[in-house]
Amino acid sequence: MEEKKKLWQNNPGDIEGFGDSFVFSEEQKLDWNDDLFLITLPLAFRKPHLFPNLPLLLRESLEIYSLELEKLAKDIISQMENVLGIKSKEISKLFEDGLQSMSINYYPPCPQPEQVIGVTPHSDAVGLTILLQINQVDGLQVKKDGVWIPVKPLPNTFIVNIGDHRAIVNSAQERLSLATFLNTNIDCTIGPVNSLITQENPGLYKTQGSKDYIKGIFSRELDGKSYVDVMKL
Numbered sequence: 067m068e069e070k071k072k073l074w075q076n077n078p079g080d081i082e083g084f085g086d087s088f089v090f091s092e093e094q095k096l097d098w099n100d101d102l103f104l105i106t107l108p109l110a111f112r113k114p115h116l117f118p119n120l121p122l123l124l125r126e127s128l129e130i131y132s133l134e135l136e137k138l139a140k141d142i143i144s145q146m147e148n149v150l151g152i153k154s155k156e157i158s159k160l161f162e163d164g165l166q167s168m169s170i171n172y173y174p175p176c177p178q179p180e181q182v183i184g185v186t187p188h189s190d191a192v193g194l195t196i197l198l199q200i201n202q203v204d205g206l207q208v209k210k211d212g213v214w215i216p217v218k219p220l221p222n223t224f225i226v227n228i229g230d231h232r233a234i235v236n237s238a239q240e241r242l243s244l245a246t247f248l249n250t251n252i253d254c255t256i257g258p259v260n261s262l263i264t265q266e267n268p269g270l271y272k273t274q275g276s277k278d279y280i281k282g283i284f285s286r287e288l289d290g291k292s293y294v295d296v297m298k299l
């Protein structure tokens with residue numbers, strides 16, 4: 067508990083540290099988890115009261131993990147560009163010196179799991195998420211054609227997530243996951259990709275500064291609606 071207190075969120079509106087990222091009212095039902103959220107890259111964005119206070123082994127492991135996942139994310143994004151026929155590295159460029167953050171999620175067993183939710187339905191506010199289901203306990207579900215589908219944890223496997231998802235809990239086992247969020251550089255502009263827009267295929271979404279985009283996501287209540295819908299023109 068003492069260790070945890072050092073990492074507590076300490077200001078209203080703070081999303082880093084231990085706590086819940088989407089709290090809007092006292093009446094709101096909170097998620098059944100402990101979440102430690104940290105900005106990990108760029109290095110200058112690491113909060114001095116958080117990173118240095120992590121237990122040393124965890125901190126050293128996260129430092130290595132963070133750099134490796136940055137490389138992995140760049141590979142995945144560039145493969146996505148190739149497949150989609152996006153030219154001139156139009157998307158990769160946005161991820162140069164991108165914002166990387168992590169959620170370390172701990173879901174204790176719950177005596178009445180059907181009464182709670184581990185993580186409320188949402189889309190992550192990012193380019194892509196690379197998720198590690200640390201102790202390989204079921205819980206993650208993704209939405210496909212309006213139906214929640216369980217994502218079975220497999221050994222030594224990452225899940226790359228760009229869509230709507232939620233996590234449920236159970237009464238028997240705790241569950242641990244580590245989500246790494248890869249985002250664009252905070253000074254870029256996000257919008258329809260030029261090389262895919264034609265007269266027959268016009269852009270369907272708003273163009274917005276990256277900071278405003280992130281602010282928009284954290285300032286609204288998650289009601290199961292994905293942020294992509296909010297961005298529609």
Ligand SMILES: O=C(O)CCC(=O)C(=O)O
Pocket residue numbers: 169171185190197205206231232233242243245
């Ligand atoms: O624990 C999980 O599988 C999902 C966690 C999650 O959605 C998040 O941290 O954004």
Ligand SMILES: [Fe+2]
Pocket residue numbers: 188189190231245
């Ligand atoms: Fe998520």
